[in-house]
Amino acid sequence: MDIDDILREVDPTFHSIPKEKQDLQELTRAWIAERSAPELLPWPPNGLFERINDNIKSQIEKVEEMTGDMDPRTNFALIVIQTELERYKYLVRSYLRARIAKIDKHTLHYLSTDNLRSRLSEMELAYATRHQALLHNHYLSSFLSSFPPQLQNLNDAAGINMVETPDLDAAVFIRLLKDVFVEGRGVDSDVTMDGRESDIVILRWSDAKPLVEAGQAELV
Amino acid sequence: MPMYGDLGNKLALHAKRTQNLAHLPPYQAELVRAVTREVRDLDKEVTTLLEPFQGSFDPAADHATACTLLVNHLSMRRNKRCLLAYHRTRTDKLEEHVWNGVDVLDLVAQQQAGGGNGAAISGEGGASSSLSPQEEDYVRQYGDLLAAYKGQWTDIDLTGSLEPPRDLFIDVRVLKDAGEIQTEYGYVAAVHGSSRICCAGH
Numbered sequence: 001m002d003i004d005d006i007l008r009e010v011d012p013t014f015h016s017i018p019k020e021k022q023d024l025q026e027l028t029r030a031w032i033a034e035r036s037a038p039e040l041l042p043w044p045p046n047g048l049f050e051r052i053n054d055n056i057k058s059q060i061e062k063v064e065e066m067t068g069d070m071d072p073r074t075n076f077a078l079i080v081i082q083t084e085l086e087r088y089k090y091l092v093r094s095y096l097r098a099r100i101a102k103i104d105k106h107t108l109h110y111l112s113t114d115n116l117r118s119r120l121s122e123m124e125l126a127y128a129t130r131h132q133a134l135l136h137n138h139y140l141s142s143f144l145s146s147f148p149p150q151l152q153n154l155n156d157a158a159g160i161n162m163v164e165t166p167d168l169d170a171a172v173f174i175r176l177l178k179d180v181f182v183e184g185r186g187v188d189s190d191v192t193m194d195g196r197e198s199d200i201v202i203l204r205w206s207d208a209k210p211l212v213e214a215g216q217a218e219l220v
Numbered sequence: 221m222p223m224y225g226d227l228g229n230k231l232a233l234h235a236k237r238t239q240n241l242a243h244l245p246p247y248q249a250e251l252v253r254a255v256t257r258e259v260r261d262l263d264k265e266v267t268t269l270l271e272p273f274q275g276s277f278d279p280a281a282d283h284a285t286a287c288t289l290l291v292n293h294l295s296m297r298r299n300k301r302c303l304l305a306y307h308r309t310r311t312d313k314l315e316e317h318v319w320n321g322v323d324v325l326d327l328v329a330q331q332q333a334g335g336g337n338g339a340a341i342s343g344e345g346g347a348s349s350s351l352s353p354q355e356e357d358y359v360r361q362y363g364d365l366l367a368a369y370k371g372q373w374t375d376i377d378l379t380g381s382l383e384p385p386r387d388l389f390i391d392v393r394v395l396k397d398a399g400e401i402q403t404e405y406g407y408v409a410a411v412h413g414s415s416r417i418c419c420a421g422h
Contacts, residue, residue, distance in 0.1 A: 138354055
């Protein structure tokens with residue numbers, strides 16, 4: 001046992017929240033953030049989704065077990081568990097769909113650099129790569145193959161870049177988690193302010209991103 | 221005389237119109253072919269123009285040729301973008317159908333079968349599918365891809381409703397006497413005309 005373990009034991013927030021609940025909170029946060037942010041956010045680390053999947057599986061098993069039981073008293077518990085399960089599944093579904101929508105929209109962009117690729121989960125990466133290949137193939141067989149060879153690329157760099165990127169300057173709402181100095185770029189002039197904890201601010205995602213990544217603010 | 225890019229513009233307009241339609245209008249095979257042909261012709265012209273210079277063309281010395289080259293160059297790229305936009309709009313629509321669980325290929329077959337009247341009035345080849353053969357391939361392949369991705373999330377039902385679940389139960393009006401129905405919570409009698417609450421899954 002080292003000092004970290006001792007500290008953790010006396011930390012009131014560590015023991016008061018069970019792991020499952022922490023996971024749910026994490027999922028809810030990730031879901032809200034993913035739906036508000038204009039660009040794809042990194043896939044949650046530390047196997048959050050493996051645990052969530054396990055939880056869902058075990059709840060489904062529990063429901064099946066209880067269904068066999070015709071005792072009216074367990075019926076109420078069954079309803080509660082099933083409702084909770086449906087909500088849990090909805091969160092995961094909506095979260096994954098929000099990500100897929102972003103990936104589909106700017107596939108080439110998210111596949112372009114290693115840094116961006118690392119935001120995708122393995123499954124998403126496989127999906128995006130395959131999807132892009134399908135699209136390119138479709139273009140090729142529909143018309144690109146009869147083009148002159150130098151025009152068959154999907155990313156002609158001459159002139160305007162053909163690969164579309166998400167609008168990082170789109171506006172987002174954030175809630176400040178700490179007292180922090182907020183800087184925002186405006187159309188006519190830039191604004192700075194001393195933000196207080198739990199203030200809600202609207203600003204460009206590109207300005208909000210450092211705060212969110214540093215854990216000083218969260219998307220709402 | 222038609223100008224460069226006129227055809228491409230038509231395609232872009234088609235794409236724009238498609239965005240607001242519930243169904244997919246017929247594939248503009250003829251237009252796509254014409255735009256592609258225009259690109260090839262332009263490219264040929266560029267090659268012929270540059271031929272006498274043997275790779276030592278100086279734009280400052282011959283403004284007229286330089287201008288022609290630039291216009292051709294831009295028109296080719298513009299046409300390409302129009303084609304890409306047109307096809308992407310259509311594949312987006314097709315993907316949406318796949319996500320919603322609509323069997324696009326089945327739908328096409330139905331339209332062909334039921335479209336006899338419409339074809340007679342419009343006088344066009346109504347029997348032809350609104351999808352190009354390439355698009356039909358694409359739908360099939362995308363369906364497989366989606367199924368593979370979905371298969372990794374079997375418990376979640378990825379293509380399920382995106383409405384937040386409010387209630388586990390839904391109201392069901394009984395249309396036909398169905399006698400006793402066994403639910404997970406016991407038996408209910410389904411008698412004609414009565415309203416019952418039922419598990420959303422049933």
